Amino acid sequence: MSAPAHRRARGRDLPARLLGVWGVIVFAFLFLPILVIVMYSFNTGRLLAAWHGFGFDAYASALGNDVITGAVITSLQAALGTALLASALGTLGGIALARARPRALWAAALTFLLAFTLVTPEIVDGIALLPWFVTLGVDGGLAPFNNGMVRLVIAHTAISMATVTFVVRARLAGMDRRLEEAAADLYASPLQRFKDITLPLAWPGIAAGGLLAFTLSLDNTIVASFIQQPGYTPWPVYIFSMVRVSLRPEVAAISTVMLVLTLLALALVGYVLRRSGESAGGVVKTFTGG
Amino acid sequence: MRLSRRIFGTAALSFPTWAYVLFFFILPVALVVWYSFGYKPDAFTTHAMDQLSFDRYAEVMQPTFLSTFLATLRISVVGTVLCLLIGVPFAYWLAVKVRPERRMLLLALVLVPFWTNFLVRTLGWQIILAPEGFLSGMLQSIGLLGGPLDILYTRTAVQIGVVYNYLPLMILPLFVAMDRAGATLREASRDLGAGRWRTLFQVTLPMAMPGIASGCLLVFIPLMGDYVTASVLGGAQGSMVGQLVASQFNTAQNWALGSAMAVVLIIFTLAAVALAAGLGLLARWAFQRYHRIDVTADDAPDSAGADVGGTAITTEGASR
Structure with missing residues (x-):
């Protein structure tokens, strides 16, 4: 033994x-x-799965294909919008939750709702948001909800906001409350306290959360495939539509480029978190959204 | 007075978050539940709500749909169990056996597939499992296969795909839990005479229980709703509920039936989670009863009543 x-x-x-x-x-x-x-991605053949020879043809033709580059640009724009909106909402929510009294009912309810958005299968988000956008935009006459980019940003924010909120809350959980109290005693206005004390303390969490929201949006296929509008097809939805027709090596080429970019972004998040004194386990917890 | 203003201020800060969750999550999901009581009046209308009924749920319960529900449940349960079986030794190795200076790098490597596009990873498997692919050729040339590999577009391919796609979601919480158990606690247990296996079963694994539970949830719940993996690898044989729901919205344009399917999917998922949680609690209770006898047999009697949770067992392992 x-x-x-x-x-x-x-x-x-x-x-x-x-x-x-x-x-x-x-x-x-x-x-x-x-x-x-x-x-x-280095396959020179016409079909992705049938190996023909080694070459960079796929990269060249992918970059010259307007539909493909358009889809990638749509994805990047949606991811940027999602990162900004989700960080703004998640920062407010995270700070509020971190400051809440231990048994505050509203805090428990908000935590529960946000956790519920995290455990809801994406397919449910997709089929729930499609009729909702149609109700608001077509039946309700609110034109912005018919715009493909607005829809993507709203939907992706809905699925990534909880992650940002929890990351910011975790970042502020260990914060010294007396810093804010000291600022208040020294006659700092609430806005000044927020700007000069809370935000600088929370910022590594906000930055990490924002980058996570960015990658979550970039990765999302299911929700986007339901709510997308013509002219605003994001990259994963483009690939998904190609699965049914025929996959060409261009898909692998762009995916490889995106993989490299995602890894760079993640290395940046890890670096920011490590510099702010997070432990290895803490970094992992941040990445998994818990 | 200042206190009340501060408390109000804190809650007020969360109002935008509240508003967003309510407006873009709760209301849309409530709308789905509402649609599930409606019907599809004609070929050109997605839903009508003038007559409310449970008829769509009766439709969902018909054998053709129900068999897909059960197949999905089977794929999800088997997938979760396989992820657990692969993940526990792996996370244990990463958290306990790997040298600490290498651990961060290996952990970062686990994160790479986690953050690679889900669809693209699945496409990778489509290439690997193709009958004319290199794996098929390799297996044939070493004589393990008589003909081309014949698992793409079957349920087996979907099973491999989902285990692959969700494995990182199992490994990460397991690692966090086992890492938290800490080298010091294990050393203490060893110094106090507990053998390797005893340390594993009485210190490391009980400490990892929350990680196991959250890992299973993180794998099982999205797996039940997955439809990308099955669409890419499953073909006609390996379809899952997600595809049924999606087809009601995308092709059949029957929002009422699709909504009912989604509601049933959520209920199925929550019921399975509740059942597993109940079984888990029962297992823990049985485990503790067994260990209580074990402890009283060779230890001071006062420790018998002390073990309430998994941590109590840990303290015992360490304090003996």
Whole structure:
């Protein structure tokens, strides 16, 4: 049952080795399809899945294709809008929750509702927002809700706002309340206190939350495929429509570019969080939205 | 007076967030529930609400739909269990066995698939599992397969796809929980004479229980509503409820029936979660009863009444 102490200390016994092998296998499993996509982005054939030869043709033709670049630009614009709106709402919500009294009813209710948005399957968000936008925009005559970009930003904010709120709340949870009280005692107005004390303390959480909202929006297929309007097809929805017709290597080429950009953005988030003194576990918790 | 103003000020700060959740989440979802009591009057209208009934729910309960519901439930349960079986040893290895200076890097690597586009990852599997793909060729050339690989567009492919797509969501909370258990606590347990397995079962795993629970939730709930994986890998055989719901809105234009399906999906999901939570509590109760006997047998009797939660077991493991 227990190996000799000196062997255990070195951690080179059989169970530890088996665990190490398992770790390598799982990593291979996790990276296999990503490597395949990156590899097939260099496919010079006409169809993505049928390997023809190695070349950069797909990158060239993808960048020259207006439909593809248009879809990527739509996605980036929607992601930027989502990041801004979700950070604004999430910051207010997060600060309010962090400041709330321990048993405040409104805080518990808001936390519950936001958690509920996190656990609702995306398909439900999609089918709920489609009739809602039609009700508001077509039946209600509120023209902005017929605009494809407005719809994307609103829908993506609805699914990512909870993440930003929880990240900001977590960031401020350990904040020293006396800082704000001291500012109040020194006759700082509420607005000054917010601007000079609370915001600087919360900002790593806000920045991380905003970047998370950006990537969540960029990744979203399901909700966007329901609420999209002609002329505002985001990138994942474009790929999804191509799955039914035929996938070409261009899809893999742009995906590889987007992957590299996403990784850079995430490295930035991790860097910001680490610099603000977050532990490794805290960074992971932030990334998973809990 | 100042106190009351401050409290009001705090709640007021959250008003925009409240308004947004109510207006763009609660109201739309309530509308779906409302539509589910309506009907589709003719080919050109998506829904009508002049006669309310439960007829759409009766329609959902017909065998063709119900079999897809059950298939989805099976894929989700099997997927969650497989993620757990793959994830627990992996997270344990990452949190306990890997050297701390390497841990951050490996963790960052787990995050890469998590943040790669979901659809694109699934497309990767479509290429891998294709009958004319390289995996198929490889398996044939080493003699493991007689003919081309024949699992793309089947339920097996969907099962592989969902396990892959949701595995990071299982690993991350497991890692956080096992990491929190901490090296110090495990060392203490070891120093106090507990063997490796005893430390694993009485310190590390009980401490990881919240992580296991949240990992299962994070995998199971989105999996029930997933329709991208099944659309890309499933074909006609491996369809899931998400596709049924989507087709009612996109092609059949029957919002009433689609809404009823969505409501049933939510109820199914919550019921399964409640059932699992109940079973979990029962298992914990049984586990504690068993350990209470174990503890009283060779320890001071006063510790018998002390173990209320999983942490109590931990303290015992460490304090003996």
